[in-house]
Amino acid sequence: MATTDTAPPSADGTPTSPADGRPSVLVVDDRPRALSTRTLDDSASLVGSALGALALVWLVYSQILGWDGVLGFLILWYLAMLGLYAGVTALANPRTVVIDRLAMAWVYAGAIVVGFALATTLVYTLWQGVEALRHWNFYRHDMAGVGPIDPLTQGGVLHAMVGSFIEVGIAVVIALPLGIGTAVYITEVPGRGGRWVRTVVEAMTALPDILAGLFIYVTLIIGLGVQRSGFAAAMALTVMMTPIIARSAEVQLRVVPGGLREAGLALGASQWRTVRNVVLPTAKAGLATALILGVARAVGETAPVLITSGASTFLNANPFQNPMNSLPLFILFAVRSGQPIDIARGFGAAAILLVLVLVLFVMTRFLARDRVGKR
Amino acid sequence: MTPGETVVVSTSTLDDLLAPPEPRRGGARLEAVNVSAWFGSNKVLERVSLPMLPGVVTALIGPSGCGKSTFLRTLNRMHESVASAKFAGEVRLNGNDIYQPGHRITQTRRSIGMVFQKPNPFPAMTIGDNVTAGLKLNGSRVSRGERADLIERCLTRAGLWSEVKDRLGEPGQALSGGQQQRLCIARSLAVDPAVLLMDEPCSALDPGSTNRIEETIRELKDDVTIVIVTHNMQQAARVSQQCAFFLATQGTPGIIVEAGDTEQIFNDPKDSRTSDYVNGRFG
Amino acid sequence: MTLAPALAPTPAVEPDDDQPRDIDPGLSPADRLFQHSARAIGLTVLAIFGSIGIFLGYQAIPTFRHYGWSFFTENEWQPQLDKLGISAVILGTVEVALIAIVVSFPLALLTALFISEYSPARLKSGLVSLVDLMAAVPSIVYGLWAFFLLQPRAIYVSRWLNQHLGFLPIFKVDADPNAAAWQQSSYTSSAFIAGLAVSMMTIPLAAAVMRSVFAQAPLGEREAAFALGATRWGMIRSVVIPFSQGGIIGGSMLALGRALGETIAVLLIISPAFDLKIRMLEVGTITTSSLIAGLFGDATSAQLSALLTAGFVLFCMTLAVNTFAAVFVNRSRSGTATEI
Numbered sequence: 001m002a003t004t005d006t007a008p009p010s011a012d013g014t015p016t017s018p019a020d021g022r023p024s025v026l027v028v029d030d031r032p033r034a035l036s037t038r039t040l041d042d043s044a045s046l047v048g049s050a051l052g053a054l055a056l057v058w059l060v061y062s063q064i065l066g067w068d069g070v071l072g073f074l075i076l077w078y079l080a081m082l083g084l085y086a087g088v089t090a091l092a093n094p095r096t097v098v099i100d101r102l103a104m105a106w107v108y109a110g111a112i113v114v115g116f117a118l119a120t121t122l123v124y125t126l127w128q129g130v131e132a133l134r135h136w137n138f139y140r141h142d143m144a145g146v147g148p149i150d151p152l153t154q155g156g157v158l159h160a161m162v163g164s165f166i167e168v169g170i171a172v173v174i175a176l177p178l179g180i181g182t183a184v185y186i187t188e189v190p191g192r193g194g195r196w197v198r199t200v201v202e203a204m205t206a207l208p209d210i211l212a213g214l215f216i217y218v219t220l221i222i223g224l225g226v227q228r229s230g231f232a233a234a235m236a237l238t239v240m241m242t243p244i245i246a247r248s249a250e251v252q253l254r255v256v257p258g259g260l261r262e263a264g265l266a267l268g269a270s271q272w273r274t275v276r277n278v279v280l281p282t283a284k285a286g287l288a289t290a291l292i293l294g295v296a297r298a299v300g301e302t303a304p305v306l307i308t309s310g311a312s313t314f315l316n317a318n319p320f321q322n323p324m325n326s327l328p329l330f331i332l333f334a335v336r337s338g339q340p341i342d343i344a345r346g347f348g349a350a351a352i353l354l355v356l357v358l359v360l361f362v363m364t365r366f367l368a369r370d371r372v373g374k375r
Numbered sequence: 376m377t378p379g380e381t382v383v384v385s386t387s388t389l390d391d392l393l394a395p396p397e398p399r400r401g402g403a404r405l406e407a408v409n410v411s412a413w414f415g416s417n418k419v420l421e422r423v424s425l426p427m428l429p430g431v432v433t434a435l436i437g438p439s440g441c442g443k444s445t446f447l448r449t450l451n452r453m454h455e456s457v458a459s460a461k462f463a464g465e466v467r468l469n470g471n472d473i474y475q476p477g478h479r480i481t482q483t484r485r486s487i488g489m490v491f492q493k494p495n496p497f498p499a500m501t502i503g504d505n506v507t508a509g510l511k512l513n514g515s516r517v518s519r520g521e522r523a524d525l526i527e528r529c530l531t532r533a534g535l536w537s538e539v540k541d542r543l544g545e546p547g548q549a550l551s552g553g554q555q556q557r558l559c560i561a562r563s564l565a566v567d568p569a570v571l572l573m574d575e576p577c578s579a580l581d582p583g584s585t586n587r588i589e590e591t592i593r594e595l596k597d598d599v600t601i602v603i604v605t606h607n608m609q610q611a612a613r614v615s616q617q618c619a620f621f622l623a624t625q626g627t628p629g630i631i632v633e634a635g636d637t638e639q640i641f642n643d644p645k646d647s648r649t650s651d652y653v654n655g656r657f658g
Numbered sequence: 659m660t661l662a663p664a665l666a667p668t669p670a671v672e673p674d675d676d677q678p679r680d681i682d683p684g685l686s687p688a689d690r691l692f693q694h695s696a697r698a699i700g701l702t703v704l705a706i707f708g709s710i711g712i713f714l715g716y717q718a719i720p721t722f723r724h725y726g727w728s729f730f731t732e733n734e735w736q737p738q739l740d741k742l743g744i745s746a747v748i749l750g751t752v753e754v755a756l757i758a759i760v761v762s763f764p765l766a767l768l769t770a771l772f773i774s775e776y777s778p779a780r781l782k783s784g785l786v787s788l789v790d791l792m793a794a795v796p797s798i799v800y801g802l803w804a805f806f807l808l809q810p811r812a813i814y815v816s817r818w819l820n821q822h823l824g825f826l827p828i829f830k831v832d833a834d835p836n837a838a839a840w841q842q843s844s845y846t847s848s849a850f851i852a853g854l855a856v857s858m859m860t861i862p863l864a865a866a867v868m869r870s871v872f873a874q875a876p877l878g879e880r881e882a883a884f885a886l887g888a889t890r891w892g893m894i895r896s897v898v899i900p901f902s903q904g905g906i907i908g909g910s911m912l913a914l915g916r917a918l919g920e921t922i923a924v925l926l927i928i929s930p931a932f933d934l935k936i937r938m939l940e941v942g943t944i945t946t947s948s949l950i951a952g953l954f955g956d957a958t959s960a961q962l963s964a965l966l967t968a969g970f971v972l973f974c975m976t977l978a979v980n981t982f983a984a985v986f987v988n989r990s991r992s993g994t995a996t997e998i
Contacts, residue, residue: 071815100889107776110768114861118792121803121858128806178703185700189693190458197700204707206980208919210947211969214954215710218717218966222959239710242703259495263559266453267566268485269512270685272692277512281499293794300796303921303947307954328798332922335802350799361791411676422676461678476682 045088045101053081078109122354129351131344138348142325144314148334148342157349159315160330163230166319167305167326168298170234171241176291178238179245186246187253188275198250204243212239213304221308228310230319233326236304241294248290252283289364296360300353302328327353402429402600403469403569405450405487410464411628412445412454419445421628422464425619427570432592432601434611434637437621438657442629443604446621447572450602451487452480468569485513488568492575494555496547496562503543505558506530509566525565532598533561534591553584560591564599571595573603577610589614608653612641620649711973718967724960729967733934735949737961744946744968746932750849751945751972753938754924755917757853762861763910769861770868775894786869793862801923804855809927812854813845816939820845831940847929849943855923860913867912867987871905872898904990911983915976921947946972 057077082105089098131152132138138156146155182201186194216236220226256279264274280287310323311333327349334346405427412420420442427433435443448454450466452473465472473483496505506526510517517525526543530536535557539550550558556576563571573592577585592601592614605611611618618641619634633640633649644650651657685693721729725742732743773785821835833844875898883893899906924945930952931942950965957965 071811072818096889096892100891103891103894104776107768107772110765111772111776114765114769114792114865115788117858118788118795120807121795121800124803124807125799178699181696181699182703185696189696189700193697193700193704197704200704200707202984203711203977203981206915206919206973206976207710208921208947208969208972208976210919210921210950211714211973214950214966214969215713217954218962219713222962239707243707246703257495259491259493260497262453262456263491263495263497263562264508264512265456266451266484266489266491267509267512267563268481268483269509270481270689270692272688273512273514275692277508278497278499282497284499293790296794300794300798302796302798303951306922306951328796328922331798331802332926335805335926347802350802353796354799357794357796358791361787361794365787409676411678413678455681455683462681463676463679474679474681479686480683481686 041092045085049081049084049088052084053077056080056084081105125347125354126351128344128347129349132348133351138345142313142315146313148337148339150341152341152344155345157327157330157345157352159312160325160327160349161352162315162317163309163312163324164299164326164328166317167230167234167237167309167324168295170231170319171237171298172291172295174234175238175241175245175294178242179294180249180287182242182246183249183253184275186250188271188279201243201246201250205247207240207243208303209240209301210303210307212236213307215239216304217307227321228308228323229321230309230316230324233305233309233324234319236308237298237301240301240304241298244297245290245294248294249283249287252286252290253279255286256282285367288367292360292364292367296357299356299360300328302332305329306332327356401597403486404429405570405600405602406467407446407450408465408467410446410449410466411462412442412449413459413461414457415459418628419623420449421630423621423629423631424464425631425634427600427602428617429600430597431617432596432603432615433617433619434615435602435604435619435621436606436608436611436652437623437629438652439606441621441623443606443621444574446629447489447574447602447604450570450572451484451489453484453489481513485509485566486568487570487572488563488566489572489574490556490559490563490576493579494552494559496550496555496558498546498548500547501544502539502547502550502558505547506561506565508562513566529561529564530558532564532591532595533557534587534594535561551584553580553587556580556584556588557591560588564595568599570600570602573601575604575606577605577607585610608641612637620644620646620652622648622652714966714970714973717963718970720960721963721967725964729964733932735932735944735953737958737964742961742964744971746934747944747946747949747968748971749934749936750943751918751947751975753849753936753943754852754856754920754945755914757850757938758856758860758917758920759910759914761854762857762864762913765857766861766864766868766909766913767906770865770872771894771898773865774869774872775890775898786866789862789865789869793859793866797859797920798922798926800855800858801926804851804858804923805926808854809846809851812851813842816845816848816850820939828936828938830937832937844941845939847927847941849928849938852924852927852943852945853938855927856917856920859920859923860917863916864909864913867909868902868906871902871909871987871990875901902990904987908983908987908990911979911986915979915983918976918979919947919972920945921951924948925951 054077057073057080061073061076082102085105086098086102089101135152135156137153139161140158141154141156142159143155143157144159182197186198186201213236216232216239220232220235221228226232260278260282261274264278265271269277305326306329309326309329311329312323312325316322316324331346331349331353334342334349337343407423407425407427410420410423411418423442423446425433435447437443445454449462454460454462462474466474468483468486472478473487496502497508500508503526504511506529507517507522510525527536527540530539535554538554539545539558542549547558548555556579560571560576577588580588589610592603595601603611603614605614615637617635618637620632620640621629622632623629633644633646635645640649641653644653725732729743730748731745732741733746733749734741734743735747736742769789773782773789777785816831817835817840819829820831820833823829824831824835831844833841879897879901880893883897888896925948928944928948929942930944930948932944933942935943946968950969954962954965
């Protein structure tokens with residue numbers, strides 16, 4: 001606080017002259033001020049309209065209109081609140097403010113609806129899965145010899161988990177180098193071929209997942225006589241994953257500033273060394289994120305594996321022989337059986353799948369934060 | 376000879392008098408001979424010739440867009456990394472044309488280093504690793520003891536050692552702009568170039584950092600031939616001994632209007648365009 | 659000694675007619691290997707994926723030859739009577755996708771606006787991640803959610819629409835909505851419910867693209883709007899939305915492409931029906947991907963060819979939509995910096 005030896009300010013704050021005639025200086029308070037644009041009017045009109053609308057709709061809803069259902073109530077309440085809010089705002093504010101507030105109400109409502117839908121999906125799946133997840137045999141046995149109406153103490157999804165792991169594992173081993181290699185070709189090798197490859201890769205990201213499965217079915221299974229197996233499913237997943245990984249990797253590589261490549265070249269590095277020691281390490285975190293998201297996507301894919309791998313009930317760790325089950329496929333069949341116990345099993349598997357995706361997802365967040373923290 | 380008297384000397388005599396064929400104690404002689412450059416069908420440099428001598432800082436000045444940076448990039452063969460770029464003429468390092476077929480381009484770039492306008496330390500490496508990045512990128516190996524010595528030497532030459540000697544493990548981008556640029560200079564010095572090209576190295580920096588870098592340039596000039604592009608005339612006057620004034624009027628490719636001693640270019644230019652430029656009548 | 663190169667030394671090379679030189683970059687063996695390997699990978703991928711497209715097209719030929727143009731006009735799918743056509747299938751596919759887009763477009767837009775313009779700064783990156791998470795949830799999980807949780811409640815909405823807006827042909831249902839014990843099974847397994855399920859997958863897709871475009875709206879223009887006294891919505895309407903037009907449309911088209919190809923959620927919900935109808939609230943519809951998923955197991959080779967042809971048509975549709983989306987985004991002000 002800047003002070004000088006001055007006379008204290010007078011009662012109303014205006015500066016006073018010190019007794020000896022020196023010029024006065026205002027005592028200046030140098031602390032930052034609280035700057036907030038929210039007024040009492042903002043909060044009060046919002047809360048007031050919400051409560052008022054609630055009361056209004058309560059009265060009208062069951063008494064006068066005689067409708068039932070929570071959804072209708074909520075919608076009517078929201079609309080009534082908008083009306084009241086607009087009216088109350090219009091009493092003291094110009095039209096632009098009314099529109100601004102209404103827009104805000106709509107934006108918040110939209111986000112809340114979407115957030116609510118996501119929350120209910122997660123909670124519902126985990127909640128319904130608890131019943132099956134509670135039993136330890138769920139994780140350690142397969143469904144061999146267990147029928148759909150046998151109790152939850154029998155049977156499990158071990159075969160599905162192992163199957164998912166093997167199928168996605170094989171797919172990743174093939175799709176990752178193909179995808180990243182393609183991305184490197186597109187971004188680092190000069191020439192026109194890169195543009196053609198890029199066009200085709202982008203087109204292939206539009207391939208519906210069922211068609212990837214159908215393609216493998218017709219070529220490998222019918223055409224080459226390969227059995228319906230884990231391997232065929234892995235091939236279908238590879239077809240799905242490669243364009244997606246290639247495209248994400250290409251974006252990550254493109255974001256590496258050209259100045260870094262030039263610096264590498266100017267130091268006398270060959271292009272290969274520049275890519276290996278400068279471009280790829282710089283893009284490392286982004287590439288890892290792209291890969292993990294690709295894996296998360298592959299783990300949840302049902303349609304391609306539906307067509308290419310049969311749904312076995314027994315544990316099969318050999319991808320080349322015999323049908324192999326996987327988590328999404330298990331869920332599909334369990335849920336469609338119509339038996340409540342099987343449906344419970346299906347939800348259990350769905351909960352496992354969801355947790356797996358969540359874990360992978362948290363990993364990408366962790367990777368992203370790690371990179372930011374370095375700067 | 377009196378100072379300022381124009382002397383015409385033939386190339387061969389010059390070669391005898393100045394640089395011996397082998398480099399290295401004190402920079403090398405770089406000479407551009409009738410360099411022309413295109414981007415696609417657009418000609419941007421017209422028969423530019425310029426010797427750049429060891430022990431001497433050569434500044435390339437001129438208004439923006441007249442081809443100075445393009446010329447600089449032809450000197451270490453970075454120009455051709457653009458797909459539509461074309462080149463004619465010769466660039467001779469100690470008498471050998473670096474554009475000769477069979478000349479390894481990576482080798483050339485090791486001898487002729489470059490510092491860019493925007494500092495670009497490698498973000499995936501620490502400060503120490505950044506300095507030795509050139510060696511790693513060339514596949515050269517150094518023992519651990521040599522490596523530490525090299526890092527200290529290069530950072531000292533770049534004027535950065537005292538500021539980062541305790542921070543060598545931090546990421547390269549954790550420094551301020553001026554420090555990053557000095558790191559880039561240290562990185563270029565680590566591969567022991569004979570020539571160092573600098574493309575407006577201070578234009579993105581504050582005056583304090585600019586000062587430091589100009590100091591560094593003065594300290595380096597006896598070991599490394601320095602060619603610097605700058606559109607700050609005062610900097611050219613401070614830092615260089617030789618100057619070349621580039622100009623490109625609308626639609627025509629860039630040329631060197633006049634080249635010579637810095638003092639002479641600024642105080643007694645021969646061409647009226649040069650005198651107009653250095654006196655600020657256009658820019 | 660000083661040198662005045664103003665009178666340059668005589669160059670040793672003759673000043674010929676100044677033509678560009680043929681420059682050999684002098685690639686090292688390592689570089690040559692690198693470029694060749696990368697090229698090999700790229701071209702392999704090009705070959706494999708190009709051949710998928712060609713293969714699907716090729717498989718379509720015998721079907722077209724056999725059924726001719728009636729393949730597109732016939733709505734029945736009775737292979738034993740040799741009566742096959744995808745008109746109902748395509749209609750159903752488009753119907754479900756359109757419902758998904760109509761529902762998800764406003765929700766995605768509002769969500770994206772919320773995250774980009776209204777949310778507190780410290781929550782922003784968390785919210786962006788939440789949207790990405792929503793996109794990462796497997797479609798079968800959404801299918802389960804829609805079938806078990808949403809459908810029993812959504813049929814009330816269907817009935818309400820039928821009751822009050824049933825004069826519109828799309829909201830008609832072949833059942834009496836006003837009966838005391840109304841027939842719930844007439845409203846289940848409809849295109850409407852399937853569309854709602856698919857929208858859960860398209861909302862995060864569109865919202866992510868839109869949000870990343872909103873984030874690029876230039877700060878200078880935003881500040882100019884505020885400096886003129888605009889409210890927050892005024893600024894959004896005059897700066898952010900015009901700037902983001904390309905991204906909004908592109909994101910929606912991308913979502914449409916996804917909606918057209920969605921298989922499992924639709925499979926779980928609908929009850930297959932091959933009539934050509936636009937009564938979306940009513941039970942029964944069929945989409946291309948659910949058709950293939952449902953029928954491939956029992957298909958003879960002729961039927962398989964027909965399924966492949968239907969798949970090829972679907973692929974052409976999604977390809978067209980995705981290409982359109984990419985063009986829109988690239989030509990917009992937000993340009994190629996946006997990743998879709």
